Amino acid sequence: MSAFAVHRHREFNPRRAAASSLVYALLLALAVLYIFPFLIQIATSFKTDADAASNPISLVPEMWTTAAYRRLFLNSDFPIWLKNSVIVTIFVTLGRVFFNSLAGYALSRLRFRGRNVVYGGLVAVMSVPMVVLLIPKFLVINQVGIYDSYAGMILPLLVDASGVFIMKNFFDSIPVSVEEQARIDGAGSFRIFWSIVLPMARPALVTIIILSFQGSWNELSHFIVSAQSPALTTLTKGVASLASGQLSAGTQYPIKLAAAVIMTIPVAVLFFLFQKKIMNSSEGAVKE
Numbered sequence: 001m002s003a004f005a006v007h008r009h010r011e012f013n014p015r016r017a018a019a020s021s022l023v024y025a026l027l028l029a030l031a032v033l034y035i036f037p038f039l040i041q042i043a044t045s046f047k048t049d050a051d052a053a054s055n056p057i058s059l060v061p062e063m064w065t066t067a068a069y070r071r072l073f074l075n076s077d078f079p080i081w082l083k084n085s086v087i088v089t090i091f092v093t094l095g096r097v098f099f100n101s102l103a104g105y106a107l108s109r110l111r112f113r114g115r116n117v118v119y120g121g122l123v124a125v126m127s128v129p130m131v132v133l134l135i136p137k138f139l140v141i142n143q144v145g146i147y148d149s150y151a152g153m154i155l156p157l158l159v160d161a162s163g164v165f166i167m168k169n170f171f172d173s174i175p176v177s178v179e180e181q182a183r184i185d186g187a188g189s190f191r192i193f194w195s196i197v198l199p200m201a202r203p204a205l206v207t208i209i210i211l212s213f214q215g216s217w218n219e220l221s222h223f224i225v226s227a228q229s230p231a232l233t234t235l236t237k238g239v240a241s242l243a244s245g246q247l248s249a250g251t252q253y254p255i256k257l258a259a260a261v262i263m264t265i266p267v268a269v270l271f272f273l274f275q276k277k278i279m280n281s282s283e284g285a286v287k288e
Contacts, residue, residue, distance in 0.1 A: 038264070045069070045258035052253035068254035078259065080231065081238035085217060088153050088234060092216035095158035097208050101201065103159065104167025105193045109176075119168070125161040131221065138225040152226040153234075157216055163208050170204035171197065206274045214267050235263050 039059055044052050045068050047061040055062070072078040107119055137156060138147075146152035178200070179192050187195070198205070220236040227233075233241075239259045242252065 041257045041260055041264075044253055045261050047254050049252065049254060056253070068258035071255055072258055072262075077230065077233065078238065081233050081235045082262070084232055085235040087150065088157075088219075088223075089213060089216045091154045092157045093209060093212040095154070096160060096163050096212040097205060099159045100163035100208055101167045101198060101205065102193070103164045104169075105171050105197060107164070107168045108171035109179075109193075110189065122161050122164055126165065134221055134225050137222070141226055148227045148229050148232065150232070153223060153232065156226070157219070157222060160212075160215070163212065166207060167201065167204055170201050174200055210270060210274060213270055217263070217267060235259070239263065 040057055043059045043061060044056070046064050046066065047055075048063060048065055048067070051058075051062045107115065107122075141147050141152045141156065144152075146155065174197060179196060182192050182196055218236060219234075220240065223234050223237055239256070242256050242259055
């Protein structure tokens with residue numbers, strides 16, 4: 001039997017085809033199960049209150065209406081919540097990308113006294129539940145004098161332990177030899193970091209961007225303890241207030257899910273735009 005015939009025989013193996021079909025069917029079922037709640041969320045946001053209450057899991061509204069979205073933007077503080085979330089998320093994401101990568105590079109390349117202690121403390125912080133830190137965080141923010149301000153909402157979130165950990169491990173995978181020529185030419189540590197090493201860390205940077213954006217966009221507990229003014233309410237706090245019936249009595253399913261849809265869109269778009277880069281962990285790797 002020729003090699004071509006053997007290849008065709010293996011390609012059309014009935015058992016292998018049946019196993020593959022079963023796996024794909026299972027994956028398809030899991031995908032539908034995963035996406036179904038999101039589809040219900042979108043459909044319900046275009047329903048009337050009565051339709052949403054009587055047909056909660058229907059994917060086709062009896063009467064399509066944008067009343068929930070109009071009510072959100074015209075008859076509520078939703079635009080203020082959206083503006084605050086956008087401001088906080090942009091500053092926190094940019095800050096984490098810069099400071100996490102800078103701290104990660106320092107832990108990876110610089111040899112200084114107490115380096116292992118700092119790294120051990122970083123790992124220890126990652127194991128502490130964030131809810132435990134809420135009261136100490138409030139006390140510090142209040143004592144410093146930045147409570148109920150954008151500074152109090154943004155500054156404590158500019159660096160996170162997991163982001164530094166990710167960047168440090170990625171920098172460890174980059175050979176030191178790529179920096180030697182620049183060091184011979186007289187470049188300092190920051191110049192080497194900014195011009196040579198950081199551009200090579202694009203997969204890790206994309207990971208930090210997505211995690212930082214998602215984390216700050218969906219953050220709730222920190223904003224509860226850092227601000228109380230209605231003018232500083234973010235989307236997460238505002239949507240939580242909708243769940244308690246802020247705008248009126250009743251279930252208000254359409255308006256709640258309309259707000260949830262708007263909250264979901266930026267994170268989903270960001271992930272789909274960068275998913276190939278975040279998965280390509282070998283990008284920028286250099287062989288010695």
